[in-house]
Amino acid sequence: MMNLKGRHLLTLLDFTTEEIQNLIDLAQRLKHEKKEGISHKHLTDKNIVLLFQKDSTRTRCAFEVAGFDLGMGVTYIGPTGSQMGKKESVKDTARVLGHMYDGIEFRGYLQNDVETLAEYSGVPVWNGLTDQYHPTQILADFLTIQEKFGALKDIKFSYFGDARNNMGNSLMIGCAKMGMHFTAVAPKALWPNQELIDICQTIAKETGATLQFTEDAMKGSKDADVIYTDVWVSMGEPKDVWYARIQDLHPYQVNSKVMSNAKAEAIFMHCLPAFHGIDTEMGAQIAHDFGQMFEAVKRGELEVTDAVLESPQSVVFEEAENRLHTIKAVMLATLSDLYV
Numbered sequence: 240m241m242n243l244k245g246r247h248l249l250t251l252l253d254f255t256t257e258e259i260q261n262l263i264d265l266a267q268r269l270k271h272e273k274k275e276g277i278s279h280k281h282l283t284d285k286n287i288v289l290l291f292q293k294d295s296t297r298t299r300c301a302f303e304v305a306g307f308d309l310g311m312g313v314t315y316i317g318p319t320g321s322q323m324g325k326k327e328s329v330k331d332t333a334r335v336l337g338h339m340y341d342g343i344e345f346r347g348y349l350q351n352d353v354e355t356l357a358e359y360s361g362v363p364v365w366n367g368l369t370d371q372y373h374p375t376q377i378l379a380d381f382l383t384i385q386e387k388f389g390a391l392k393d394i395k396f397s398y399f400g401d402a403r404n405n406m407g408n409s410l411m412i413g414c415a416k417m418g419m420h421f422t423a424v425a426p427k428a429l430w431p432n433q434e435l436i437d438i439c440q441t442i443a444k445e446t447g448a449t450l451q452f453t454e455d456a457m458k459g460s461k462d463a464d465v466i467y468t469d470v471w472v473s474m475g476e477p478k479d480v481w482y483a484r485i486q487d488l489h490p491y492q493v494n495s496k497v498m499s500n501a502k503a504e505a506i507f508m509h510c511l512p513a514f515h516g517i518d519t520e521m522g523a524q525i526a527h528d529f530g531q532m533f534e535a536v537k538r539g540e541l542e543v544t545d546a547v548l549e550s551p552q553s554v555v556f557e558e559a560e561n562r563l564h565t566i567k568a569v570m571l572a573t574l575s576d577l578y579v
């Protein structure tokens with residue numbers, strides 16, 4: 240049992256294996272309570288603010304609904320809704336918000352900004368995605384894996400795609416912390432940076448995790464329990480990287496061949512949003528610009544095929560729901576005296 244009151248969640252490096260496991264188990268209990276209709280308004284009289292520099296569906300809605308379910312007041316500030324980064328520094332914003340709110344969620348570009356909010360606000364700060372890390376997503380992913388396989392330890396986890404983005408970095412940290420077998424399947428230029436790999440290797444030695452990196456999609460998917468991918472182009476990346484990225488990652492699409500090379504009971508995961516429909520703004524743009532070059536783009540399929548995402552092996556919408564339960568656990572644990 241441990242008390243996490245007052246703690247920030249800036250990256251999963253901030254938490255021990257036991258703390259991460261306890262947060263996932265708390266989320267499981269809160270999910271069960273919600274399904275049973277048991278109210279858990281443990282944080283009435285508290286207020287939180289959600290500060291978004293980038294767009295969101297899941298993260299925003301999960302924080303809002305989790306806040307309401309816990310009895311809190313919630314303020315949403317969108318990309319154009321505050322003075323921060325325009326007329327006011329992050330440091331001043333932190334002190335203003337910290338004097339009004341009990342907790343702050345931040346989604347934006349720089350990891351340094353979420354760290355500044357944590358340093359100066361005096362209240363718990365939760366990272367809802369930066370260019371570097373997306374820790375609340377990993378808690379939801381791991382709750383989903385625990386629900387499917389019973390435990391996290393020794394799960395064979397293959398991550399396809401841009402392994403240096405926020406998801407690649409955060410999943411590698413999470414797998415190292417939880418004693419899992421992580422394989423990044425990507426061209427070498429998109430493997431996580433060596434400094435982070437070294438940190439994770441040190442953690443892995445203590446937990447029994449292994450970390451592997453391969454450019455071979457068949458080797459990387461062989462006998463995996465989980466095949467995971469993310470968009471090839473992340474929010475905020477300039478349009479001039481799109482073409483090269485699509486070309487570089489084209490051999491790493493998660494399709495039926497990849498899934499059938501994994502274990503028969505393997506699951507497919509994606510943090511979403513996924514590029515598997517042409518009727519998206521970005522999809523239409525990519526199709527317009529690059530549609531002549533790749534058949535997959537014409538079909539509205541990049542990192543994953545429609546057949547895989549819609550298959551019985553896909554758990555992406557359970558994974559999305561688990562954002563709610565895990566974010567609720569993080570807020571409850573860091574804003575109350577509850578022992579998790």
Ligand code: CP
Binds near residue numbers: 511
């Ligand atoms: N997975 C995730 O963070 O989705 P949103 O961008 O919709 O929040």
Ligand code: NVA
Binds near residue numbers: 512
């Ligand atoms: N890597 C993606 C994750 C979205 C949840 C992005 O940053 O856009």
